[in-house]
Amino acid sequence: MNILVIGATGAQGGAVARRLVDSGHAVRGLTRSGAGLPPGVTPVTGDLADASAVRAAFDGVTHASVVLPMVFEPSVVETYIRNIAEAAVAAGVRRLVYNTANRMPSVPTSVAAFETRRFATSVLVESGVETVAVRPPLYLDNLCAPWVAGPLVHEGVLRYPLPADVPVSWLSHADLATATIAALTAPTADLAPAEDLDPTADLNPTPDLTPTADLAPAAALAPPSAAAVIPTLASPAADLTAAALPRSATTADFTSAPSIASVAPVDPVALIPPVEQVSPVEQVSPVEQVSPVEQVSPVEQVSPVEQVSPVEQVSPVERVSPVERVSPASPARVGAGAGFAVDLGGADVVTGTELAAAFSAVLGRPVRYVAQDLDEFEAGLTHALGATTAAGVVSTYRWVAEHGHDLYDLDPAALEKTLAISLTPLSTWIAAQPWTELAR
Numbered sequence: 001m002n003i004l005v006i007g008a009t010g011a012q013g014g015a016v017a018r019r020l021v022d023s024g025h026a027v028r029g030l031t032r033s034g035a036g037l038p039p040g041v042t043p044v045t046g047d048l049a050d051a052s053a054v055r056a057a058f059d060g061v062t063h064a065s066v067v068l069p070m071v072f073e074p075s076v077v078e079t080y081i082r083n084i085a086e087a088a089v090a091a092g093v094r095r096l097v098y099n100t101a102n103r104m105p106s107v108p109t110s111v112a113a114f115e116t117r118r119f120a121t122s123v124l125v126e127s128g129v130e131t132v133a134v135r136p137p138l139y140l141d142n143l144c145a146p147w148v149a150g151p152l153v154h155e156g157v158l159r160y161p162l163p164a165d166v167p168v169s170w171l172s173h174a175d176l177a178t179a180t181i182a183a184l185t186a187p188t189a190d191l192a193p194a195e196d197l198d199p200t201a202d203l204n205p206t207p208d209l210t211p212t213a214d215l216a217p218a219a220a221l222a223p224p225s226a227a228a229v230i231p232t233l234a235s236p237a238a239d240l241t242a243a244a245l246p247r248s249a250t251t252a253d254f255t256s257a258p259s260i261a262s263v264a265p266v267d268p269v270a271l272i273p274p275v276e277q278v279s280p281v282e283q284v285s286p287v288e289q290v291s292p293v294e295q296v297s298p299v300e301q302v303s304p305v306e307q308v309s310p311v312e313q314v315s316p317v318e319r320v321s322p323v324e325r326v327s328p329a330s331p332a333r334v335g336a337g338a339g340f341a342v343d344l345g346g347a348d349v350v351t352g353t354e355l356a357a358a359f360s361a362v363l364g365r366p367v368r369y370v371a372q373d374l375d376e377f378e379a380g381l382t383h384a385l386g387a388t389t390a391a392g393v394v395s396t397y398r399w400v401a402e403h404g405h406d407l408y409d410l411d412p413a414a415l416e417k418t419l420a421i422s423l424t425p426l427s428t429w430i431a432a433q434p435w436t437e438l439a440r
């Protein structure tokens with residue numbers, strides 16, 4: 001494998017790149033500055049906004065690991081991901097593992113940090129490049145930030161901006177790297193289809209099986225623009241800047257904006273019924289998902305010809321029959337290419353209260369959990385990241401607090417089975433971190 005890591009100078013991509021180098025792979029890393037790559041990674045200088053630089057970075061690459069930077073502006077994300085998709089296709093990349101950097105709710109939201117990543121996944125899949133979207137929950141490494149480690153060490157308080165009762169399958173960057181490398185080579189038959197790519201799917205809960213659905217214009221096969229997918233965020237007044245977001249605003253306020261249905265009229269993907277946030281066990285069980293007739297391997301379903309031929313993509317005859325389309329086991333029919341998704345997580349799923357108890361047990365002293373106030377969290381992040389980025393990050397925590405108590409849950413055993421990996425126990429991870437040093 002010749003592997004390109006996008007984000008290799010960052011925390012997540014860096015962990016992946018480091019592990020790939022340690023495993024003996026040839027790894028190059030895209031970076032704007034050239035500084036900060038893990039040892040052994042070959043730098044390729046360029047900006048994701050520069051299509052020719054991205055193409056050059058992909059030249060000769062067979063596999064790629066991609067995480068987008070902390071940018072949530074839909075038009076910028078769209079430019080980045082289209083440049084990546086086009087370059088991956090041009091290079092003939094065999095598989096791209098896309099780290100969505102967060103889980104994505106099964107329902108459409110007006111949260112740019114979720115929807116731009118959902119949109120990015122659909123762009124990759126529609127491009128025809130074989131894509132495995134790995135969807136992590138929250139990272140354990142977030143707890144190493146001084147604003148968490150400080151109160152932990154000095155006050156015995158684990159302060160984090162989530163309600164105490166939300167279960168989270170906290171994932172370490174190290175296990176992210178393990179999972180990403182496994183996803184780069186996992187047999188497609190082991191992977192679940194990325195069925196919930198289309199944020200409009202939930203707005204069409206009763207699949208329309210009339211023949212006219214087969215007559216969707218070619219344009220309907222391409223993902224709509226990011227701005228169309230996220231209308232409330234594309235409109236300047238609704239930008240998620242701190243200034244535009246009243247402290248009292250709730251997610252319900254955002255969803256009262258124009259509905260996504262009004263801007264994304266017809267999309268074959270929407271004919272696939274909405275998939276609830278399913279556990280990996282449900283995702284990978286071919287027996288449950290697939291009728292015997294439909295148990296065709298994803299590889300067979302998405303021949304290279306199907307992936308690249310625009311004529312075939314838009315022909316109603318070539319597209320799946322309505323019956324096939326509503327089957328949850330048609331990975332090849334999600335967009336033009338093969339799209340797979342794996343929800344990631346760590347070995348232990350714990351609430352905030354249980355997380356504090358785990359710290360207490362490992363550190364040998366009392367630790368209690370305190371759900372940090374979200375406005376206070378945003379104020380702190382604003383100092384570090386600026387108001388727009390901070391508001392973008394915090395909007396995901398606001399959504400989880402209001403709607404997403406199950407967003408970060410997982411069946412760890414099923415994930416281990418799907419990717420044939422071993423996850424690190426929470427207590428092992430806690431014991432390995434230099435907490436006193438991190439608190440300084």
Ligand SMILES: NC(=O)c1ccc[n+]([C@@H]2O[C@H](COP(=O)([O-])OP(=O)(O)OC[C@H]3O[C@@H](n4cnc5c(N)ncnc54)[C@H](OP(=O)(O)O)[C@@H]3O)[C@@H](O)[C@H]2O)c1
Pocket residue numbers: 006007008009010011012013030031032033034035036046047048049067068069070071100101102113136137138139142393
């Ligand atoms: N789920 C969670 O718990 C969690 C936690 C943290 C972050 N996240 C998410 O993870 C994603 C990554 O954020 P992060 O803060 O972790 O990243 P990061 O560590 O700051 O890394 C960002 C990476 O992106 C690269 N980059 C930035 N802009 C670029 C551009 N225009 N062209 C090319 N490369 C560019 C940087 O490379 P150079 O600077 O070398 O160019 C760097 O490698 C974000 O979506 C964030 O919201 C999720």
